[in-house]
Amino acid sequence: MFDDLPILPPDSILGLAAACRADTNPDKVDLTIGIYMDETGACPVFNAVKEAQRALIDDESTKAYIPPQGDEAFLSGMLELILGSANVKAGRDTISAVQAPGGCGAVRLGAEVLKAADPTGKVWVSRPTWPVHVPLITSTGLELSEYRYYDPSTHGVDFEGMVADLQQATHGDVVLLHGCCHNPSGADLSPDQWDVVADMAVKQGFTPMVDLAYQGFGEGLDVDVYGLRTLVAKTPEVVIAASLSKNMGLYRERTGLAIFTGPDARTADATASQAKAAARRIYSMPPAHGALIAGRVLANPLLRGGWTAELEQMCDRINGLRVDFRDRLQAATGRDFGFIAREKGMFSFLGLSEEQALEVRAKRSLYMLNSSRINIASLNQSNMDRVVDAVASVL
Numbered sequence: 001m002f003d004d005l006p007i008l009p010p011d012s013i014l015g016l017a018a019a020c021r022a023d024t025n026p027d028k029v030d031l032t033i034g035i036y037m038d039e040t041g042a043c044p045v046f047n048a049v050k051e052a053q054r055a056l057i058d059d060e061s062t063k064a065y066i067p068p069q070g071d072e073a074f075l076s077g078m079l080e081l082i083l084g085s086a087n088v089k090a091g092r093d094t095i096s097a098v099q100a101p102g103g104c105g106a107v108r109l110g111a112e113v114l115k116a117a118d119p120t121g122k123v124w125v126s127r128p129t130w131p132v133h134v135p136l137i138t139s140t141g142l143e144l145s146e147y148r149y150y151d152p153s154t155h156g157v158d159f160e161g162m163v164a165d166l167q168q169a170t171h172g173d174v175v176l177l178h179g180c181c182h183n184p185s186g187a188d189l190s191p192d193q194w195d196v197v198a199d200m201a202v203k204q205g206f207t208p209m210v211d212l213a214y215q216g217f218g219e220g221l222d223v224d225v226y227g228l229r230t231l232v233a234k235t236p237e238v239v240i241a242a243s244l245s246k247n248m249g250l251y252r253e254r255t256g257l258a259i260f261t262g263p264d265a266r267t268a269d270a271t272a273s274q275a276k277a278a279a280r281r282i283y284s285m286p287p288a289h290g291a292l293i294a295g296r297v298l299a300n301p302l303l304r305g306g307w308t309a310e311l312e313q314m315c316d317r318i319n320g321l322r323v324d325f326r327d328r329l330q331a332a333t334g335r336d337f338g339f340i341a342r343e344k345g346m347f348s349f350l351g352l353s354e355e356q357a358l359e360v361r362a363k364r365s366l367y368m369l370n371s372s373r374i375n376i377a378s379l380n381q382s383n384m385d386r387v388v389d390a391v392a393s394v395l
């Protein structure tokens with residue numbers, strides 16, 4: 001049966017990380033994969049997570065399934081973190097939340113519910129968007145359309161182009177937005193631009209869907225959800241796919257949730273029931289470990305304080321690296337790299353051509369995506385000059 005089964009090429013991002021691992025050059029640098037690295041090049045476990053995990057191991061008396069909707073403490077802690085307590089209170093009966101295996105699982109659950117609600121709707125994604133959005137959404141059968149987003153000539157958002165394209169989005173369509181720290185560009189909407197998008201959603205009747213994978217990595221836990229909370233306050237329905245992989249370092253625990261806001265209690269029951277049914281037919285029950293840890297971190301003021309302090313340090317470190325990297329690149333090339341310090345989160349397009357990205361990989365063992373997307377958090381004081389030299393060598 002498997003004799004003629006085609007072998008698929010490796011995932012474009014994970015394949016490059018594997019190629020870097022196999023590279024024997026001691027000076028190699030991997031800027032491909034989107035995980036937070038500290039100054040020593042390690043992806044750390046938050047202290048608050050370690051403590052919550054230790055307590056969980058002591059207290060846990062069963063490994064029976066958790067409820068299909070997810071762990072109650074996790075769901076309520078996350079709703080408050082993302083929407084803010086005022087929005088949660090105001091919308092108590094009209095909001096539903098279903099735990100999911102990571103942000104990817106949440107995007108898929110959200111897309112499944114949207115497909116059930118309107119099988120003919122289109123999902124508008126930014127050009128470019130995170131490549132994994134495409135299979136996660138199209139595997140439900142929903143079709144994609146692109147709206148202009150990143151302009152390589154300005155290294156910023158082409159907001160005029162975005163608005164012009166989204167003018168075609170109508171009732172039944174979904175517009176997928178990155179809550180903050182746009183992946184791959186690092187170029188985010190300003191608060192005024194979020195307001196415009198929210199007004200368009202109200203006027204045109206499309207449903208906003210927000211992928212929130214980096215809350216706390218841009219400017220802070222609350223500032224980073226300005227756009228999301230504006231959409232929730234103004235528009236009748238919003239779908240949110242949130243992940244704790246990055247901001248709580250729970251990558252391998254697969255910890256996320258899908259949130260649906262709607263007009264009334266009936267729609268909240270409908271979205272929750274559809275999301276649970278989708279989960280049941282794809283993977284059945286949610287993983288517990290990460291959610292039980294996160295629920296404890298969010299509910300315990302000491303752990304929560306420790307977690308937010310560590311997250312702020314990570315965010316400050318990334319923003320410091322952005323400034324340092326900009327200065328060193330400008331000094332080495334005489335070119336303007338100011339955009340690097342203006343962007344948010346872990347990612348940036350360096351603005352190299354595919355040829356140049358391939359050349360630094362072949363000659364300098366500097367690994368970035370072919371699009372020249374790099375993970376700023378993988379830079380550190382011992383590799384930054386090598387990276388700057390390699391980039392300067394092809395410019």
Ligand SMILES: Cc1ncc(COP(=O)(O)O)c(C=O)c1O
Nearest residue numbers: 034102103104130183213243245
């Ligand atoms: C834009 C975006 N959305 C969602 C995710 C989901 O991550 P996970 O499924 O690991 O929680 C990621 C991870 O890289 C991401 O970059």
